Amino acid sequence: MLKQVQHDKTKTKQTSMTINQNKVVSVNYHLSSHIDNETPELVEQTSTDHPFTFIFGVGQLLPDFEKNLLGKKVGDKFDFKITPINGYGVSDKEMIAKIPKEAFHVDGEFDSERVKEGEELMMNDADGNQLMGFVQEIGNDYVIMDFNHPLADHNLHFVGEVLSVREATPEELDHGHVHGPGGHHH
Numbered sequence: 545m546l547k548q549v550q551h552d553k554t555k556t557k558q559t560s561m562t563i564n565q566n567k568v569v570s571v572n573y574h575l576s577s578h579i580d581n582e583t584p585e586l587v588e589q590t591s592t593d594h595p596f597t598f599i600f601g602v603g604q605l606l607p608d609f610e611k612n613l614l615g616k617k618v619g620d621k622f623d624f625k626i627t628p629i630n631g632y633g634v635s636d637k638e639m640i641a642k643i644p645k646e647a648f649h650v651d652g653e654f655d656s657e658r659v660k661e662g663e664e665l666m667m668n669d670a671d672g673n674q675l676m677g678f679v680q681e682i683g684n685d686y687v688i689m690d691f692n693h694p695l696a697d698h699n700l701h702f703v704g705e706v707l708s709v710r711e712a713t714p715e716e717l718d719h720g721h722v723h724g725p726g727g728h729h730h
């Protein structure tokens with residue numbers, strides 16, 4: 545009898561662990577996004593087999609995403625929206641660049657295999673920093689590249705459920721990432 549009660553206590557303790565600083569959290573969610581007055585589109589969908597697993601409170605995620613999960617427990621559902629300003633920002637005209645076509649030459653020829661409208665390209669700036677951008681337009685002698693985040697100006701809508709919550713191990717906190725299922729294996 546006594547044994548049975550203790551067993552139940554342990555169970556309750558595990559399932560009632562709440563999401564807060566340094567917890568490893570797995571969530572299953574559906575993210576859709578839209579620019580004001582446009583129809584939402586699916587951006588990302590996890591599954592219970594492949595949930596999104598992360599360490600809470602270590603600065604890797606949108607602060608508003610974490611704020612909306614704080615204090616939740618396994619089995620809790622969530623449904624929240626994040627405005628562009630609190631999400632991936634508002635697009636900046638300065639981040640759209642008209643670049644001479646020569647910058648896209650490989651062996652003296654325009655790289656039409658890789659440089660196509662709508663394609664994502666990694667480029668180096670003058671300081672050698674790598675920037676990810678989208679090919680917006682290809683002209684006769686120029687290419688317009690958009691280096692804004694693809695979700696800039698987008699309202700984000702997350703709907704999902706908390707699948708698991710546990711303490712991060714000291715090693716995980718040291719590495720800054722999750723080990724084991726949903727994380728690094730090393």
Ligand SMILES: [Zn+2]
Pocket residue numbers: 716719721723728730
């Ligand atoms: Zn590691």
